[in-house]
Amino acid sequence: MADLHQLAQMFKELDDQLVSCMRCGMCQAVCPVFAQTGREADVTRGKLALLDGLAHEMLKDAAGVNDKLNRCLLCGTCQANCPSGVKIMDIFLKARAIMTGYFGLSKTKKAIFRGMLANPRLFNVLTGMGATFQGLFTKKVDDMLGSSCARFNSPLVGDRHFNTLAATPLHKIVPELDSPAGASGVKVAFFTGCVIDKVFPQVGEAALKVLEQKGVGVFLPAKQACCGIPALSSGEQATFDKLVAMNVQWFTAGSFDYLLTSCATCTATIKELWPRMFKGDPALTAAIKELAEKTMDISQFLVDVLGVKEAPAAGCGKVTYHDPCHLKNGLGITAQPRTMIKAAGGTFKEMREAGTCCGCGGSFNVAHYDLSKKIGSRKAQNIMDSGADILATSCPACMLHITDMLSHKKAGIKVKHVIELYADSLKKQG
Amino acid sequence: MNTSIIKEFAAIVGDDNVMSSETDRHVYSYDAAVLDSVMPALVVRPENSEALGKTVKLCNDHGLPLTVRGAGTNLSGGTIPHPGGVVVLTNGLNRILEINAEDMYAVVEPGVVTAKFAAEVAACGLFYPPDPGSQAVSTLGGNVAENAGGLRGLKYGVTKDYVMGIDFWDVNGNLIKSGSRTVKCVSGYNLTGLMVASEGTLGVFDKIILKIIPPPKASRSMMAMFNSMQAASETVAAIIAAKIVPATLEIMDNFTIRTVENFRHAGLPKNAAALLLIEVDGHPAQVADEAELVEQICKQHGATELKVARDAAERDAVWQARRDALPALAKLRPTCVLEDATVPRSKIPAMIKALDDISKKYQLTIGTFGHAGDGNLHPTILTDRRDEKEWQRVEKAIDEIFNRALELGGTLSGEHGIGLAKAKYMVLETNRGTLDYFRRMKSVLDPKGILNPGKIIG
Numbered sequence: 001m002a003d004l005h006q007l008a009q010m011f012k013e014l015d016d017q018l019v020s021c022m023r024c025g026m027c028q029a030v031c032p033v034f035a036q037t038g039r040e041a042d043v044t045r046g047k048l049a050l051l052d053g054l055a056h057e058m059l060k061d062a063a064g065v066n067d068k069l070n071r072c073l074l075c076g077t078c079q080a081n082c083p084s085g086v087k088i089m090d091i092f093l094k095a096r097a098i099m100t101g102y103f104g105l106s107k108t109k110k111a112i113f114r115g116m117l118a119n120p121r122l123f124n125v126l127t128g129m130g131a132t133f134q135g136l137f138t139k140k141v142d143d144m145l146g147s148s149c150a151r152f153n154s155p156l157v158g159d160r161h162f163n164t165l166a167a168t169p170l171h172k173i174v175p176e177l178d179s180p181a182g183a184s185g186v187k188v189a190f191f192t193g194c195v196i197d198k199v200f201p202q203v204g205e206a207a208l209k210v211l212e213q214k215g216v217g218v219f220l221p222a223k224q225a226c227c228g229i230p231a232l233s234s235g236e237q238a239t240f241d242k243l244v245a246m247n248v249q250w251f252t253a254g255s256f257d258y259l260l261t262s263c264a265t266c267t268a269t270i271k272e273l274w275p276r277m278f279k280g281d282p283a284l285t286a287a288i289k290e291l292a293e294k295t296m297d298i299s300q301f302l303v304d305v306l307g308v309k310e311a312p313a314a315g316c317g318k319v320t321y322h323d324p325c326h327l328k329n330g331l332g333i334t335a336q337p338r339t340m341i342k343a344a345g346g347t348f349k350e351m352r353e354a355g356t357c358c359g360c361g362g363s364f365n366v367a368h369y370d371l372s373k374k375i376g377s378r379k380a381q382n383i384m385d386s387g388a389d390i391l392a393t394s395c396p397a398c399m400l401h402i403t404d405m406l407s408h409k410k411a412g413i414k415v416k417h418v419i420e421l422y423a424d425s426l427k428k429q430g
Numbered sequence: 431m432n433t434s435i436i437k438e439f440a441a442i443v444g445d446d447n448v449m450s451s452e453t454d455r456h457v458y459s460y461d462a463a464v465l466d467s468v469m470p471a472l473v474v475r476p477e478n479s480e481a482l483g484k485t486v487k488l489c490n491d492h493g494l495p496l497t498v499r500g501a502g503t504n505l506s507g508g509t510i511p512h513p514g515g516v517v518v519l520t521n522g523l524n525r526i527l528e529i530n531a532e533d534m535y536a537v538v539e540p541g542v543v544t545a546k547f548a549a550e551v552a553a554c555g556l557f558y559p560p561d562p563g564s565q566a567v568s569t570l571g572g573n574v575a576e577n578a579g580g581l582r583g584l585k586y587g588v589t590k591d592y593v594m595g596i597d598f599w600d601v602n603g604n605l606i607k608s609g610s611r612t613v614k615c616v617s618g619y620n621l622t623g624l625m626v627a628s629e630g631t632l633g634v635f636d637k638i639i640l641k642i643i644p645p646p647k648a649s650r651s652m653m654a655m656f657n658s659m660q661a662a663s664e665t666v667a668a669i670i671a672a673k674i675v676p677a678t679l680e681i682m683d684n685f686t687i688r689t690v691e692n693f694r695h696a697g698l699p700k701n702a703a704a705l706l707l708i709e710v711d712g713h714p715a716q717v718a719d720e721a722e723l724v725e726q727i728c729k730q731h732g733a734t735e736l737k738v739a740r741d742a743a744e745r746d747a748v749w750q751a752r753r754d755a756l757p758a759l760a761k762l763r764p765t766c767v768l769e770d771a772t773v774p775r776s777k778i779p780a781m782i783k784a785l786d787d788i789s790k791k792y793q794l795t796i797g798t799f800g801h802a803g804d805g806n807l808h809p810t811i812l813t814d815r816r817d818e819k820e821w822q823r824v825e826k827a828i829d830e831i832f833n834r835a836l837e838l839g840g841t842l843s844g845e846h847g848i849g850l851a852k853a854k855y856m857v858l859e860t861n862r863g864t865l866d867y868f869r870r871m872k873s874v875l876d877p878k879g880i881l882n883p884g885k886i887i888g
């Protein structure tokens with residue numbers, strides 16, 4: 001372990017970004033964690049002040065600062081609304097990397113990140129076993145999932161009403177694909193992402209079906225790794241770099257016009273964090289940039305590129321939409337998924353605070369389940385008050401957490417990915 | 431702080447509401463002012479009125495300096511604690527106790543967020559006008575203690591014009607009642623008036639009675655560009671001379687216009703020397719008349735371009751330009767010092783000229799925007815606090831800004847308060863005798879000097 005002075009030197013590197021916070025406190029209006037606790041250490045301004053305090057050696061309790069730093073959903077709402085344009089997410093991710101360098105990773109996390117996540121085949125085998133022996137491997141699977149996806153709900157702990165691992169993950173249902181562009185003349189690559197692969201393969205299937213119907217060629221490489229956000233948000237830079245490098249190698253093997261995902265978090269990670277946070281082989285920089293530029297959310301692609309339009313309500317029920325933070329805050333994608341719901345024939349019901357975080361936040365959900373539950377419970381109430389029968393969203397991690405929250409309230413509201421609704425409507429027409 | 435005292439606080443507010451760790455204390459060591467931070471010894475968060483009163487008394491019993499903190503958005507260091515002191519948070523006291531539509535008043539706890547309150551009042555079909563730029567987070571207690579203003583000051587006044595009464599705790603833990611729920615009240619000293627703008631130095635607010643009013647039925651907004659500050663100021667004077675009192679009358683200088691345009695690309699003319707943003711409101715017929723008249727006046731005084739908002743979206747675009755002013759400026763440099771020297775309306779051109787001279791003299795970037803209708807300007811100095819040489823020039827420039835404002839018959843602060851930042855200039859605006867009077871008053875009401883020491887009177 002390095003000494004505090006060395007730690008301060010590392011944080012000093014963030015100084016140029018830290019000083020741009022003018023301490024106006026406007027982030028108090030938007031931070032979902034602060035809304036629950038009312039504590040300054042939980043809001044952006046407080047966290048930045050703590051990092052500044054470490055950088056200037058005004059503070060000694062680095063572990064205390066690290067605790068506060070982790071009480072954050074990394075939802076990006078503060079950054080999207082910060083009047084001073086502070087690069088908050090960059091600061092938080094870099095700070096987490098510095099902290100991990102200083103304190104080291106916990107044994108479990110080390111095993112998961114370095115042993116398993118960075119080794120996609122092993123990850124698949126282990127979760128495959130987990131699916132078969134859910135009961136037997138309870139603890140193990142929990143540890144594994146709890147920190148394997150940053151936004152992955154830990155499914156088997158406490159009174160969580162969880163989604164279990166799928167019996168057959170997507171990579172078993174559709175091992176690989178390389179179909180030519182059809183009527184649309186467009187070819188895309190599909191990045192599955194771990195939660196869709198292992199918990200919601202039906203979302204991936206729906207996406208592939210829609211693309212096929214629209215005459216879109218699909219490249220789905222046999223091997224895919226996690227997008228890397230869990231590693232990055234735990235400050236595990238080396239694993240992140242490794243995962244990005246593997247994905248770049250596997251995806252650049254194909255040729256395509258767009259890279260699509262149906263996971264909001266994956267989209268944001270590939271588009272925003274791959275180019276900015278990758279510290280590995282500089283030879284890959286250009287390829288990463290190109291992939292990032294090609295990356296799109298599935299609804300965004302269908303509406304903006306293929307021109308899918310609203311259709312008259314076709315009785316598929318009353319649908320409300322939750323904006324995943326990673327689509328709304330970073331990428332400003334809010335209209336397209338709503339258009340998709342209407343294109344699927346849903347009667348759209350806007351809920352209150354549709355753009356407020358559901359409270360999942362991956363490892364945040366594991367470490368601070370109570371807080372996560374409070375934030376999610378408000379979301380669930382807003383969903384119920386909307387009068388909808390179906391909650392649609394664009395991120396599998398949100399789906400997990402919202403399912404848990406709605407089920408606690410015995411709401412009887414179905415949780416679906418937007419693309420599932422649309423695929424169903426094509427089937428009905430079909 | 432010694433653990434037995436911490437336990438006494440915990441007995442009052444509960445264990446969860448006492449924070450003593452280094453990290454928890456560090457985050458209450460600053461506010462929105464560009465000043466050095468000071469760590470408190472303890473932070474407590476009472477959740478009801480009784481706990482608040484007992485907290486104040488306990489601080490006094492132990493002679494502990496006490497700083498009340500709302501949202502910590504004040505720009506003058508009003509919530510930077512005294513070394514060894516206790517920070518008392520009000521965000522656990524955030525209930526709206528009553529909105530009385532019949533008698534048009536509301537009773538609130540001090541930690542209610544301004545915008546939430548305004549929205550609740552609007553939901554009852556009424557209107558709470560004070561709208562500081564920080565209203566999405568600022569608390570009503572903080573607004574009263576700073577006498578916060580906002581965009582609507584010219585026609586609707588500022589916070590003090592809406593405070594009908596305040597119940598507050600004195601240092602001995604007695605609840606002092608002032609004002610009433612009636613429009614008229616002459617029972618005793620006007621302690622409510624004394625509490626407004628007292629910045630936590632004379633008492634701790636427990637409940638506030640606020641006046642609410644019927645909302646205007648219609649409004650119209652417009653934007654006018656000018657070739658000179660002088661022309662814009664003359665337009666302001668002419669509008670008021672025509673007996674029109676716009677709800678809002680805002681001005682921006684060329685530097686701010688350019689910065690906002692570079693930020694939003696909304697089509698503001700970058701070569702305009704000044705821009706006025708005007709909104710008239712009231713009865714629909716009157717609004718139509720007044721808007722027309724204002725248009726004419728702008729043209730007569732050489733407006734080079736005039737945009738009248740025809741619908742809600744266009745109105746929003748007009749005000750977006752104003753909302754963008756601070757964020758756009760703030761992004762230019764690491765440190766942003768927002769001042770609020772205020773001069774009589776007619777002195778705005780002179781003050782703008784003075785600011786130009788000051789920015790040249792000290793080689794600083796200053797963008798100025800503000801409330802032209804009431805002479806409250808916001809010269810915004812863009813700098814980097816880490817650059818020692820430049821920071822020395824900033825400090826000199828600030829001195830000079832205050833001197834110039836006072837010479838022009840103005841005041842140190844229109845709405846941001848005195849706090850720590852401007853305490854040393856108080857004597858310039860008043861005199862020794864006045865400050866002595868303040869201190870004598872304070873020494874009687876707060877003999878141990880525990881209430882927010884160092885603020886206002888130094």
Ligand SMILES: Cc1cc2nc3c(=O)[nH]c(=O)nc-3n(C[C@H](O)[C@H](O)[C@H](O)COP(=O)(O)OP(=O)(O)OC[C@H]3O[C@@H](n4cnc5c(N)ncnc54)[C@H](O)[C@@H]3O)c2cc1C
Nearest residue numbers: 500501502503504508563569572573575578579630635845
């Ligand atoms: C971006 C931005 C825009 C702003 N725009 C404006 C504007 O347009 N107009 C304007 O006037 N100001 C403005 N301000 C300044 C600031 O927001 C106001 O002064 C506001 O009233 C402070 O409210 P607060 O809840 O943050 O109070 P705090 O900063 O927490 O406290 C302010 C003072 O009030 C005292 N206080 C708080 N609660 C109590 C209580 N219960 N009893 C006794 N004393 C108490 C504190 O001790 C302190 O001295 C702005 C600030 C920012 C950062």
Ligand code: SF4
Nearest residue numbers: 021022024025027082
């Ligand atoms: S809104 Fe931005 S500048 Fe203001 S305190 Fe929060 S992080 Fe800092």
Ligand code: SF4
Nearest residue numbers: 031072073075076078
């Ligand atoms: S990222 Fe989200 S949870 Fe974290 S500080 Fe910002 S708003 Fe709060």
Ligand code: SF4
Nearest residue numbers: 193194195227265266
């Ligand atoms: S964001 Fe997507 S790919 Fe990345 S860890 Fe989460 S689910 Fe897996």
